Amino acid sequence: DAGVIQSPRHEVTEMGQEVTLRCKPISGHNSLFWYRQTMMRGLELLIYFNNNVPIDDSGMPEDRFSAKMPNASFSTLKIQPSEPRDSAVYFCASSPTDRAGNTIYFGEGSWLTVV
């Protein structure tokens, strides 16, 4: 069974450019998460969707970040304009339900470098 699929795996872009990261959650999972991993802050939750609806976006750093989930099988995280401090690994994850305690399944991550 396919896991969470993310693209691109690696992205190098210039400061000021728009970056779009994509995610396909595990089929049947109704919760989707975007996390960012940095050395200093570890894994930070950026936004959480339940049944395609954004429930908690308090972790989104600023207005340059936006996320959408137009349907149950696709989500995007967009950074516009990108800045060097956005360089990190961005993980998409999904879970069967929205209840705490259910296992969260992570994708392999999108490595973003902004130069």
Add this chain to the structure above:
Amino acid sequence: DQQVKQNSPSLSVQEGRISILNCDYTNSMFDYFLWYKKYPAEGPTFLISISSIKDKNEDGRFTVFLNKSAKHLSLHIVPSQPGDSAVYFCAAANSGGYQKVTFGIGTKLQVIP
């Protein structure tokens, strides 16, 4: 402010010995705790969890201990194997809420053959 703290960024252990990874939390609302393991270039994967109604949960070579009064948990790996070399993330959640899991910054474990 880090609500889940892993104060040891790295740990080296000899193969066959015990690995002990520590984690502290500050939020009294957390009542469910998890450990995730991450290999390079891969996403984190679930390892083991514990509810606050327990003080110990064991799964094969992995045991998690919870000390609620001290707001401290630890992951024990016995015996340690080279394949256990990875980054281990401690995480916590409030089981009464939705899936808002708060992660620590991780501890990199190296098991030396």
